[in-house]
Amino acid sequence: MRRMLAMTKKESLQVLRDPAALLIAFVLPPILLFLFGFAMSLDVDDVEVGIVLESDSRQAQSLAAAFAATPFLQAHPVRHRREVERLLVTGDLKAVAVIPADFDSLLLAGDGRAAIQIIADASNPNTANFTAGYLRGAFTRWLLAQQTPGRAEAGISLQQRFWFNPALESRHMLLPGSIAIVMTLIGTLLTALVVSREWERGTMEALLATPARVEEIIISKLLPYFMLGTMAAIGCSFLSVQVMGLPLRGSFPALLLISMVYLFPALGQGLLISTVARNQLVASQMAVFSGFLPALLLSGFLYDINSMPWVLQQLTRILPARYYVSSLQTVFLAGDIWHVYVRDLVAMLILGLTFFGITRLKFTKRLD
Amino acid sequence: MDTAVDIQGLNKSFGETRALEDVTAQIMTGQLTGIVGPDGAGKTTLMRSLAGLYVPDSGAVSVCGYDTLSQADDIHGITGYMPQRFGLYEDLTVIENMRLYADLRGLDTRSDSTLFDQLLTFTALAPFTGRLAGALSGGMKQKLGLACALMARPKVLLLDEPSVGVDPVSRQDLWEMVQALVDDGMAVVWCTAYLDEAERCQDVLLLDHGQILYHGAPGDLTERLNGRSYLMQNIIGNRRSALTEALQLADVCDGVIQGASVRLVLKEDCDDTPINAFARSYQATLVHTAPRFEDAFIDLLGGGPGGLSALAERMDVIPESEETMVRCVELTKKFGDFTATDRISFDVHQGEIFGLLGPNGAGKSTTFKMLCGLLKISSGAAEVVGLDIRRSPSDVKFQLGYMAQKFSLYGTLSVGQNLDFFAGVYGLSRAQRHQRIAEMIEVFELAPILERSPDDIPLGFKQRLALACALMHRPKVLFLDEPTSGVDPITRREFWTHITGLVARGVTVMVTTHFMEEAEYCDRVALVNRSQLIALDTPDNLKALVTDADHPEPTMEDAFIRLVEQQNRLMDAREAAA
Numbered sequence: 001m002r003r004m005l006a007m008t009k010k011e012s013l014q015v016l017r018d019p020a021a022l023l024i025a026f027v028l029p030p031i032l033l034f035l036f037g038f039a040m041s042l043d044v045d046d047v048e049v050g051i052v053l054e055s056d057s058r059q060a061q062s063l064a065a066a067f068a069a070t071p072f073l074q075a076h077p078v079r080h081r082r083e084v085e086r087l088l089v090t091g092d093l094k095a096v097a098v099i100p101a102d103f104d105s106l107l108l109a110g111d112g113r114a115a116i117q118i119i120a121d122a123s124n125p126n127t128a129n130f131t132a133g134y135l136r137g138a139f140t141r142w143l144l145a146q147q148t149p150g151r152a153e154a155g156i157s158l159q160q161r162f163w164f165n166p167a168l169e170s171r172h173m174l175l176p177g178s179i180a181i182v183m184t185l186i187g188t189l190l191t192a193l194v195v196s197r198e199w200e201r202g203t204m205e206a207l208l209a210t211p212a213r214v215e216e217i218i219i220s221k222l223l224p225y226f227m228l229g230t231m232a233a234i235g236c237s238f239l240s241v242q243v244m245g246l247p248l249r250g251s252f253p254a255l256l257l258i259s260m261v262y263l264f265p266a267l268g269q270g271l272l273i274s275t276v277a278r279n280q281l282v283a284s285q286m287a288v289f290s291g292f293l294p295a296l297l298l299s300g301f302l303y304d305i306n307s308m309p310w311v312l313q314q315l316t317r318i319l320p321a322r323y324y325v326s327s328l329q330t331v332f333l334a335g336d337i338w339h340v341y342v343r344d345l346v347a348m349l350i351l352g353l354t355f356f357g358i359t360r361l362k363f364t365k366r367l368d
Numbered sequence: 369m370d371t372a373v374d375i376q377g378l379n380k381s382f383g384e385t386r387a388l389e390d391v392t393a394q395i396m397t398g399q400l401t402g403i404v405g406p407d408g409a410g411k412t413t414l415m416r417s418l419a420g421l422y423v424p425d426s427g428a429v430s431v432c433g434y435d436t437l438s439q440a441d442d443i444h445g446i447t448g449y450m451p452q453r454f455g456l457y458e459d460l461t462v463i464e465n466m467r468l469y470a471d472l473r474g475l476d477t478r479s480d481s482t483l484f485d486q487l488l489t490f491t492a493l494a495p496f497t498g499r500l501a502g503a504l505s506g507g508m509k510q511k512l513g514l515a516c517a518l519m520a521r522p523k524v525l526l527l528d529e530p531s532v533g534v535d536p537v538s539r540q541d542l543w544e545m546v547q548a549l550v551d552d553g554m555a556v557v558w559c560t561a562y563l564d565e566a567e568r569c570q571d572v573l574l575l576d577h578g579q580i581l582y583h584g585a586p587g588d589l590t591e592r593l594n595g596r597s598y599l600m601q602n603i604i605g606n607r608r609s610a611l612t613e614a615l616q617l618a619d620v621c622d623g624v625i626q627g628a629s630v631r632l633v634l635k636e637d638c639d640d641t642p643i644n645a646f647a648r649s650y651q652a653t654l655v656h657t658a659p660r661f662e663d664a665f666i667d668l669l670g671g672g673p674g675g676l677s678a679l680a681e682r683m684d685v686i687p688e689s690e691e692t693m694v695r696c697v698e699l700t701k702k703f704g705d706f707t708a709t710d711r712i713s714f715d716v717h718q719g720e721i722f723g724l725l726g727p728n729g730a731g732k733s734t735t736f737k738m739l740c741g742l743l744k745i746s747s748g749a750a751e752v753v754g755l756d757i758r759r760s761p762s763d764v765k766f767q768l769g770y771m772a773q774k775f776s777l778y779g780t781l782s783v784g785q786n787l788d789f790f791a792g793v794y795g796l797s798r799a800q801r802h803q804r805i806a807e808m809i810e811v812f813e814l815a816p817i818l819e820r821s822p823d824d825i826p827l828g829f830k831q832r833l834a835l836a837c838a839l840m841h842r843p844k845v846l847f848l849d850e851p852t853s854g855v856d857p858i859t860r861r862e863f864w865t866h867i868t869g870l871v872a873r874g875v876t877v878m879v880t881t882h883f884m885e886e887a888e889y890c891d892r893v894a895l896v897n898r899s900q901l902i903a904l905d906t907p908d909n910l911k912a913l914v915t916d917a918d919h920p921e922p923t924m925e926d927a928f929i930r931l932v933e934q935q936n937r938l939m940d941a942r943e944a945a946a
Contacts, residue, residue, distance in 0.1 A: 006471030010460060017459045206455025206516070209419045210472040211444045365440060367421045368382075 003212050007220035014194070015224050024190055025228050029182040029236050036178035037171050037244040046074045047131045050084035050096040053077055055103040059146070063099060063116075066142040072134050088121055095120040095131040097139075164333040172247070175240045176328035177301025180321050181292070182236055183259065186229045187266025188273070188291035189284065195221060195274030196283035208365050218356075218363065222267050229266070233259035240332075250331035258327040258341060261348050265320035266291070268355030275362045295321035323347045372397045372524050372555030373418055377427035380413055380578075387413040389578040390427070395557060395571070397523070400550045402569030402586070403559040406669065406856035407827040410578040411559045412452070415528045418557065419449045432523050445473075448522035452529050454513030458502030462493055462512055465501050466519070473520035487515045490545060505728040507538025514545065525549060525556045531565065532854040535727035535882050536928045543568065561856045562883075564925070567661035574668065581668055586661045593633065593659035593667060596621075598643065600630040604651040608868045608889075615675025615865075617642060622663060622672040624861070625889045627908040627924075633663045635671070662857055662885075673862040678811040679839070680869025686718070686844055691754060693718050693845050693876040694739060698748035701734050708734040710899040711748065716878060718844075719871055723890035724880045727932060731899045732880045733773075736849055739878070740770050753844055766794065769843035773850045775834035777822040783833055784809075784818040787840070794841035808836040828859040835866060846870065848879040852886060864889055884924040895931055902935045 015021045051064050068075040076093070078084055087093040098117040100106070106115040118135050120128040198204040207217060237255055240246040248255070269291055277283035297303065298312060299321035305313055316322045323344035330340045373395035380388040387410045395401045403411050416422045417429055420440035428435060434442040449455075456465055470477045470484065477484045488494040491511040496504065501512060510530055517525060527546075531539045550556050550570075558569060566572050567586050574582040574589075582589050603610050611630045615623050619638040624631050630652075634640060640654070647654040666672050694716035701708045709731040716722040724732045737743040739750055741761035750757045753767040777786050787808060791801040809815055812832040817825050822833060831851070838846065848867075852860045860883075868889070871877055879890065887893055888907050895903040895910070903910060907924055914922050914930040922930070 002474065003472050006468050010457065010464070010468045013464060014457065014459050201458070202451050202453045203455050203457055205416075205421065205451040206449065207472075208421055209444055209447070209449035209451070210469065211441060211474065212472050213441075365421075365444075366423055367416055368423060 004216045004220050007212065007216065008223045011194070011220055012224045015228065021190055021194070025186055025232060028185060029232050030239060032178050032182055033175065033236060033239055033244070036174040037240070047072060047094045047127070047134070048074050048076065048092060049131060049135065050087060050093045051075050051077045052081050052084055052096060052098040053079065054081075054101040055099055057104045059107065060099045060103045062146075063103075063139070063142050067097060067135070067138055070134060070138045073131075073138070088119065091121065091123075093121070094127055095135060097135050171244065172333060173329065174301070175244060175246045176332045177299065177325055179233065179236045179240065179259075179328060180262075180299060180301060180325045181295055182232055183229055183262055183324070184266055184291050184295040184321055186225065186232050187263050188270040189287040190228075191222070191225050191267050191270025192273040192277070192283040192287040192291075193280055194225075195271060196277050196280045199274070199278035200280055205367065208367070214360070214363055214365055218271065218359065221271065225267055225270075226260075226263055229263045230256070230260055246332055248332055249335040251336050254336050254341065255328075255331045258324065258331065258345065261345050261352075262320060262324040264352035265348050265355055268352045268359065269320070272355050272359045272362070275359050291321075294319050295325075298322065299325040301325045318351065320348050320351045370397045371395070372432060373557070374430045375414075375418075375427070376429070378414075378417060378429060379425045379427050380410075380417060380422060381425055387578050388417070391575075391578070391580055392427075393573055393580060393583055395524075395555055397555040398550060398553045399570045400546060400556045400558060400568075401571040401573065402566040403557060403573045403575065404561070404563060404566040404665070405575035405581075406858050407561065407854075409575040409856075411561075411575055412528055413578075414573075414575065415449075415526055415557070415559050418524075419447060419526055420444060445520075446522055447524045447526060448517035448519070449526045450513045450517040450528060450530060452532070454509050454530075456501040456509060456513055456516070459500060461498050461500055462504070463497040465512060466515055469516040469519045475520045483519070483521065487518060490548075491515045492541075505538075506534045507541070507728050510534050510538060510542060511545075514542065518549070523554065525554055526559075527557065528559045529561065529854060530558065531560065531562065533728070533850070533882065535730075536884060536925050537727050537932055540929060561854055563660075563662040563665050563857055564885075566665075572661075574665065576669060589664045589668070590659050590661050593664050595656065596634045596636070596667075597657050597659040597663050598632045598634065598640070599626065599655050599657040600632060600647050600650070600652045601628075601655060602652055603628065603630065606872075609872060610650050610652070612675040612865075612868060612872070614643070614646060615672070617646060619643060622666040622861075623675070624864075624885065627888055627911065628906070631657070631663075633659075633667060636667070666857060666861075669858060672858060673865060675865060675868075677866045677869030679835075679866050680873055682807055682811055683839075683870060683873045683875070684842065686874030688874065689718055691718060692716065692751070693720075693753055694722070694878060695751040696735070696739070696748070697750070699735065699738060699745065699750055700747045701731075701738060701743060702746045707899050709738070709896075712894075712896070712901045713748075714894055714901065714904055716876060718876050719874050720892065721867070721871055721877045721879065721890045723887050723893040724878065724896060725882075725887055725893055725928060726896035728882075730896045732896050733849060735896070736847060736878070736880060740768060740847055741765055766841060767843055768845040768847055769838035769841070770847045771834050771838040771849065771851055773853065775822075775830055777830065777834055777837070779821055779823040781821070782819050783814055783822060783825065783829075786822060786833060786837060787814075790837035791840045796841060804840055808840070812836050827855060828862060831855065831859060831863055832866075835863070839870075843875070845876045845878065848877065850880055850882065852881070852883060860886070884928060887924050887928075895928065897932045897935050898939060900935075903931055 051067050053060060053064050064077055067073060081098060084093060084096045088096060096119045103115060106113055116139060118132050120132045122128040241248050270287060273286045274283050277286055298316045298319055305316050327341055327344040330337050371394045375391055375393045378388055378391040403414060405411050413422065417424060417436065418431060420436040420443040423437060431443045432446055436443060467477060475483065491514065493511055493515065501509065504512065530542060546556055560566060569586060572586045573580060600610065607625060607628060607630055611623050611625055614620055614630060614632055619635050619642050620632055621635040622633040632643060644654055692715045697713050698711040699709060700711055712735060724735060726732045734743065738745050739752060741757055741764050745758060752764045755764050757764050781789060787805045791805055796804060814833065817829055822830055852863055867877055881887060890907060892904065892906055893910060894901055910927045911922050911924060914927045919926060
């Protein structure tokens with residue numbers, strides 16, 4: 001016990017004296033949160049679109065006005081297609097809606113031929129989809145208003161309602177994800193670095209030649225980072241809720257519990273990496289490729305897991321961050337849904353046990 | 369005397385390499401046992417096997433009756449182990465390091481601080497307890513490493529190359545400490561590439577290629593060479609060319625420079641008539657001298673490398689000139705309040721080997737770095753090949769070759785790519801680059817290892833490669849910063865053969881070293897201590913400075929220690945008065 005306390009104390013002192021560790025633990029998290037919270041957004045506001053008005057009819061004018069009135073669009077009326085083509089190529093416009101010269105007759109005919117044409121810049125498919133959707137929506141709404149003047153409220157009206165994130169603010173989805181990123185950095189990257197540093201500097205050799213047991217070495221390595229991770233989780237949550245307006249619909253103890261359980265596989269992965277790598281450069285690369293990048297790209301935080309190829313979907317199953325992101329989104333946006341938590345917690349525990357099990361097998365008190 | 373360590377038929381391989389082959393030996397308590405051998409002989413593998421860190425492939429090792437395979441935990445409880453580079457946490461203070469190892473060994477320092485206080489007094493670290501281990505000098509790190517290894521009074525103390533990069537004064541302190549431990553009945557195993565250290569051990573295990581070549585008292589081995597060691601004194605002419613020629617004689621097994629003389633070792637059963645004739649050609653006198661352990665070591669390994677440098681043969685002869693190649697005038701460097709070098713002045717002439725010696729932290733490397741244009745000069749002036757460093761630092765860099773400590777090669781590039789890189793850095797034309805690289809590969813025999821990383825080639829090759837890289841642009845002045853730290857005598861001889869050859873072609877060499885044998889190769893030596901130049905003369909004259917009735921024949925190491933201590937006393941007294 002005394003050996004473990006001594007090593008934990010040593011490890012804590014080292015963390016406090018290591019500028020790089022302090023940077024990762026205390027400076028990086030707020031930067032990441034602000035980046036994801038404010039600078040980066042998946043919402044599309046005020047998209048520049050061109051409206052080519054080839055017809056001067058009253059109906060065509062009215063539709064153009066309807067486009068201009070759509071809140072998410074910034075409409076630029078022009079006369080000819082040629083004018084907008086150039087702007088589309090330069091990227092000044094994201095999409096174009098063409099109201100053709102024979103708009104009125106096409107509308108009247110109603111024989112399935114398109115009355116308007118929508119051209120979108122699909123170099124960013126996400127934005128293209130959004131914009132085309134907005135334009136199509138605006139056209140449909142206008143059409144309904146035209147065909148049933150004064151009777152719109154009497155017929156069937158469609159009202160969309162978005163649950164959990166009613167204002168559709170992507171920040172609400174990104175902030176829980178960025179907490180997962182921060183925890184991955186502290187849990188996996190930092191741990192991978194500190195243990196491999198001991199190998200690199202030859203202190204591990206001295207440590208192995210003392211009566212300290214492997215379990216003691218491992219646990220004393222992890223305790224300070226576990227504390228650091230827990231503190232970071234609390235700090236990040238506080239910042240997200242108080243400063244950036246993220247709702248916390250679940251309970252704080254639940255948030256703390258899932259974060260602490262996530263540290264288990266995250267630390268285990270870091271430890272496993274450093275046991276195999278024994279060199280800080282290799283360890284940090286492995287931590288970034290197996291921890292940070294998957295947490296960023298495959299955890300379902302930026303990209304929906306269900307829309308990934310089958311192989312990648314299967315891969316995410318062994319990714320602790322996936323379960324953590326899922327639980328985090330639940331606790332912040334939905335509330336305490338225990339069957340979701342339990343599923344995620346069990347998955348994280350199993351992964352953590354696996355990492356520790358392999359580490360324990362690989363980590364011997366020998367150099368060969 | 370009891371057996372502390374029993375090694376029976378120990379074998380250990382790493383992949384294809386057989387690191388230890390059928391090693392059998394006993395190490396006794398109350399004795400200092402040295403493990404010596406050239407680089408890659410298997411010394412560290414043996415040390416780690418004794419510490420229970422390696423599992424033997426076959427055979428067995430027991431320490432105080434405990435088997436390293438099945439009872440490693442017990443062994444860790446009764447042995448103190450200091451790995452290479454001392455195993456210290458550089459971001460913890462002296463006292464924090466000591467507390468950590470005390471706790472790890474189950475020593476309660478709070479209730480009983482006797483051992484703690486003893487160790488602090490013993491290592492003279494008491495005034496520095498609050499200092500970070502990373503900020504300590506090499507000598508102090510070594511003492512702290514020893515203090516940590518001595519926690520909980522081990523029965524067996526294992527020290528792996530404890531004196532690499534440590535100056536002679538600190539080395540002597542360590543010797544005294546270890547001797548005291550041995551007198552108390554501890555078994556101490558001291559692993560080293562330095563043979564003067566082996567000579568002071570009671571028992572020596574000489575390893576080569578993983579096999580024991582010799583096991584016994586060092587004196588018994590040295591005795592075998594009685595009558596075969598000679599000193600060629602009062603040489604008229606160049607002593608270095610005398611050595612080069614002597615090494616080509618069929619009867620000569622080994623030779624080194626020793627001050628103004630040349631030390632020669634004759635092959636077994638050879639008659640001294642040819643070397644007597646040779647000595648006469650230099651109008652020198654040939655006298656018998658007491659053999660040293662190093663003579664015996666080289667003899668046992670089949671003799672040293674020859675005296676000819678294939679490299680030097682290829683170098684252009686730099687025409688003799690009266691020009692001063694390196695000049696320092698009141699050279700000073702300040703880091704904040706701390707003066708790292710204090711008004712140092714000296715001149716180095718063409719074709720000279722000039723040594724810069726001093727304890728760790730004395731200001732040698734700082735002086736060196738200023739001369740190479742790597743550090744800005746605070747005040748004073750310095751010239752290299754007539755160029756003012758302050759005015760034209762980049763022109764200076766084309767005139768000098770610099771071989772840094774630890775060789776500064778790129779581990780992620782192959783040997784060939786390293787050569788290519790350095791040729792490119794010095795701005796050689798394409799044709800020149802091809803020609804020089806081909807030449808270096810040929811003279812240094814690098815062809816078989818071209819595709820390998822410098823990190824996994826033998827030390828001797830690494831050293832050749834580093835030298836090749838530093839010489840790519842045919843510099844007039846060569847700076848060597850601790851070039852042979854931790855290197856075995858054979859590799860070191862080979863290195864000096866090249867240096868001697870280069871100097872014969874007119875290259876000027878400046879060298880820093882902790883290795884006093886190496887200082888003997890220098891024409892003149894500047895001794896730096898506490899940022900000041902305290903002596904500047906030929907090795908023999910420096911030795912003469914400390915010669916008295918008690919020390920009729922001081923070595924270079926004696927001279928170093930006594931001159932440094934004299935100045936320390938002087939400065940301490942001055943500080944006390946002020």
